[in-house]
Amino acid sequence: MSVVGVRSQGEWSRRCLPEQGPCRRVISMASLPPSVASAQNFTLPEIPELYRPDFLDVLVPAPPVEDKAAPQSVKSNPMMSALQSIPTFTFTQNGAPTFNTTGSPTLDAFQFVKDQRGSALDILLCNSWKEDPALTLRVIWNLRSIRDGKGDREGFYRAFGWLYKRHPRTAISNLRLLVEPVCENRRRGDAPHGCWKDLLNIIALETVDELSDSPSSSRYLHCPRDKYTYPSKGKGKASERESRIEAAKQANLQAKARAQTARAERAMYAHQQIQHKLSQPKYRALFIAIARLFADRLVKDLQLVLEADHLPAGVDRILFLKQLSFAGKWAPTPGLSHDRVTNIASAISLLIQAANVFPLPSVLSDPSSSLTSRERLAILRSFYQRWVLTPLRSAGAVAEPLMAANRWTDIKYFRTTSSHTIHTASRTTSCESERANQNISGATLMPHEIVAELVFRGAVREGSSKKQALYDMKKRLAKAQIQVLEAQWKTLVDSLREAGSLDNCIAVCDVSGSMGSISEKLCKETPQPIFPAVALSLILAQLAKPPFNGFITFADKPKFVSVDPSWSVYDSIQVMSRSEWGMNTNFYAVFVKLLLPLALKNKIKQEDMIKRIFVFSDMQFDSAQRGGNWETTHDLVAKAYKEAGYEVPQIVYWDLAAFGTVEVRAQREGVAIMNGFSPAMLKVFMGEEEEKEEAWEEVNSAMETSTLVEQDPFNPLAIMNKALGKKSFQHLVVVD
Structure with a gap:
């Protein structure tokens, strides 16, 4: 011991x-x-x-160590090889051509494992493990990592259940890395990928046969609630009080x-x-x-x-x-x-x-x-x-005993979890909220949860004159809660800024009907994509260097929304919600009806064009093709830029739904694919100007030398490897 x-x-x-x-x-x-x-x-x-x-x-x-037999030569057939090399095509729900695989099993796992269950999860992870066991293990841990990954608790439990079932020694040997502080955090000290409660949830789920099966x-x-039954009135005979x-x-x-x-x-x-x-x-x-x-x-x-x-x-x-x-x-x-x-x-x-x-x-x-x-x-x-x-x-300073004793002023906010602070905000006065704002937990909270709470807390309906006092009390309470949520948002953004900055980039936010409605209450188990789309767009607008503090919304018609850094998050959401939203998902129009016409009209130089675009969407784009060859929406965008005489910007497709489609294949240059609701994955693209680039000298035939800078490749596979190559994942080991 x-x-x-x-x-x-x-x-x-x-x-x-x-x-x-x-x-x-x-x-x-x-x-x-x-x-x-x-x-x-x-x-x-x-x-x-x-x-x-x-x-x-x-x-x-x-x-036991198996002796690897020498690979046997398999007879090949040119026609069959050609058939097998054809990418697997499919369509979005709105009829646009797309792919249902990236062509790389590990990248498929990185992109799709979050929402898979049962046999689909088993096939996905088995194929990935066959290609690269160590990388697959990192994919699983990235799924849980609060600070360096996607922060998806239940998706991780399902993936860990597969690992425990198929490779138990590896699963058990790496459990400690859920709770050991291996993620770098300059402001509050190093932190773990998960939390101690994860260990208890894992053993409890396996005990009741819900971890992997x-x-x-x-x-x-998610224990189901008993249905509430209302007592019947007016039935039965009147009786004496004592009886x-x-x-x-x-x-x-x-x-x-x-x-x-x-x-x-x-x-x-x-x-x-x-x-x-x-x-x-x-x-x-x-x-x-x-x-x-x-x-x-x-x-x-x-x-x-x-x-x-x-x-x-x-x-x-x-x-x-x-x-x-x-x-x-x-x-x-x-x-x-x-x-x-x-x-x-x-x-x-x-x-x-x-x-x-x-x-x-x-x-x-x-x-x-x-x-x-x-x-x-x-x-x-x-x-x-x-x-x-x-x-x-x-x-x-655990908060629950203090809450039970009604000692609200003794709660130490720096020792409470982010979600706990939201739930206890209703118990604090406005003065207490101001005290909490000084040092409040929020770095581990999902931004879409803050956005949903802000929308919900701000929608206090005015009652009748008889209930004016109740309405006034609700308004005061909502104001205090919004102060706490704003402070949590600030903590979240400040924690992300430690990773660096984002330069010359802009967000494109899908606000079409398929994304849901921001006025509806958030369902925590299956949140509507509109909430993370708005939240991540706002975060990127705040992290980007001026003058890129804004984002583009698209549905029927694309529209640029400017975000004033002095605005509160609540005010920014209100401004955004008043923009034009529609039912279509016309992603192609962002480029051919807004960006390219604007660039041509104003004779924008190539070096002044936006270098990188983040697309937050469910990826179910409208079809922009009118017959001819099979071309995805991204292919058509690249063709439009070439015809206009511009280089296509780097595009990050951030999938916020679980339709199982991807816009590009694994090796497509100038493109990255991401998924999930965590802003921590933005860190992969931050601080790039501070990273050391590998320089080398080229000697021409005249013996003249010139210094060349070798830049990292920007494609889906390279970005995945960068996300999984963080120091916090280096301690993971495969042992069976």
């Missing part, structure tokens, strides 16, 4: 335990906690590998009895499922790996808390405690959602006991004790919650 302990058990006891009090009595008397009587059966079968550092080699041995939305992550009260009491007792029976049945099924799963070596290895990651980090964090209590004068305690991880916040609380289906808190408690760095209740080591194994484990779990989780959550 690789844990960092305190100097001695006595030191921990002196620092953490009061001279007199309940903990001293628990250690000496070992009074049984209430959890002993709970419906949950939190016991575990014997797991000897739990305490072995080499548990993975024991439970999931490395596969569920083609539909997970019932564990009605008695009838209500009897109904409540019956409901409690039914609920108790249902809880017992669920607990029994959950324990049977855990027992069954732990009999499987692969699941047992996953279970142990996650339990050990938590136990190891919790002990290290508790050591930091102990050291913080004895810091020398002049050392900032709050700054010192920023070293704490979020393991204490997300560690499974005994008896709650993750622990109920996995009993993972029991395994963590046993590992902390085995570390032998804290003084535990003496009855646990008393051979004469008459306690059963269940009672011993209950005492250990109670100790884990009271003397490990509680101090860590207090020191880490």
Whole structure:
């Protein structure tokens, strides 16, 4: 067990335990906690590998090395080779020619894996793994990476489920890279790809058989709500007040009895499922790996808390405690959602006991004790919650206990998650919002979520005169919430600016009918593409160097929208929503009806043309072809630029939907393809002017030398390799 302990058990006891009090009595008397009587059966079968550092080699041995036979020559046929070389053509929903594959299995995985399920996901990742296992592993981790990737939690769970099913040693060996701080972050310190809750979600999903085998939305992550039934009125005979009260009491007792029976049945099924799963070596290895990651980090964090209590004068305690991880916040609380289906808190408690760095209740080591194994484990779990989780959550300023105690002013916003800040904004006053704006979390929030919240909070309808006070209160509340959201947006944009800037580029935002309506409420599971399209366009307009602070909308007719840097995000959205939106998706018109005619009319030089265009769309363009050869919309755009005497700009096609089409193939120069809702992927295109370019000298026949600069290729495959080549992905290893 690789844990960092305190100097001695006595030191921990002196620092953490009061001279007199309940903990001293628990250690000496070992009074049984209430959890002993709970419906949950939190016991575990014997797991000897739990305490072995080499548990993975024991439970999931490395596969034998296969001798690669010499490749056999296959007879070729010119006609069949020609047929196989034909790209797979298809059409958009609006009839425009396009492709359904990039021609590269790894690039297909990078582009399409986010929204695939079941057999389609299996085929996609198997083909990619066959081409390049290491790159496929990075594709999977990029899917989850909050700061260097797409930040798609559930898409990552499905892809990780495939990895765990097909290559369990690789999946389990790399789990630590979800929570280790490997992503560079200059402002707030290095950060992990994911969070500690991901580990619990993974083990819980695998326990209920929803990690890799569920083609539909997970019932564990999205538990369906019971339908609300309205009580019938006017039915039944009138009765005396006392009899009605008695009838209500009897109904409540019956409901409690039914609920108790249902809880017992669920607990029994959950324990049977855990027992069954732990009999499987692969699941047992996953279970142990996650339990050990938590136990190891919790002990290290508790050591930091102990050291913080004895810091020398002049050392900032709050700054010192920023070293704490979020393991204490997300560690499974005994008896709650993750622990109920996995009993993972029991395994963590046993590992902390085995570390032998804290003084535990003496009855646990008393051979004469008459306690059963269940009672011993209950005492250990109670100790884990009271003397490990509680101090860590207090020191880490975890918000939920403060919320439960109605201590809203004590919440430390820099220790709360971005989404949590949105949900708690309704509990803060305007003064509190101003305090939060000074140092608020927002760098990990998806921009389309902020845009959706701003639209929703700003749409406060005016009520009747009788409800004027209610309307005024809602307006004040909305104003405070908008202040918080604006501060989160600023934090998000500032964090992106650290990666560099974007020069000579502009966004093209699809506002056609197929993208949805920005006035509708956001569906978090399947957000309408219009929200990320607007959000990413606004972000790019703010990141771009002047005078490129604007973007182009297109539907029936393209239109340029200027964004004043002094405007708030809410004001920018309002200005944009008042522009002309239509039902068509005429992407071709952006070039042949706006950019090229404008350039020709004003005799714009080539060096003054826009160098790069980001297209945020669902990629279901209208057909711009009138018969003839098969040409995609991009082919027609390139032809129009050539006929006008200009070089076609670099175009980044950013897919915001899941139609499974791509505009270009893998090696098409001057083009990149992206997908997802995360602005972190913009970092791939930022700071390019600061990157060192490889220079070399060319010698001509006259022995004259000239310095040439070799620029990186700009095509879909090269941009994918650049996105996956970040330092944060270099620690990923393929082991089976």
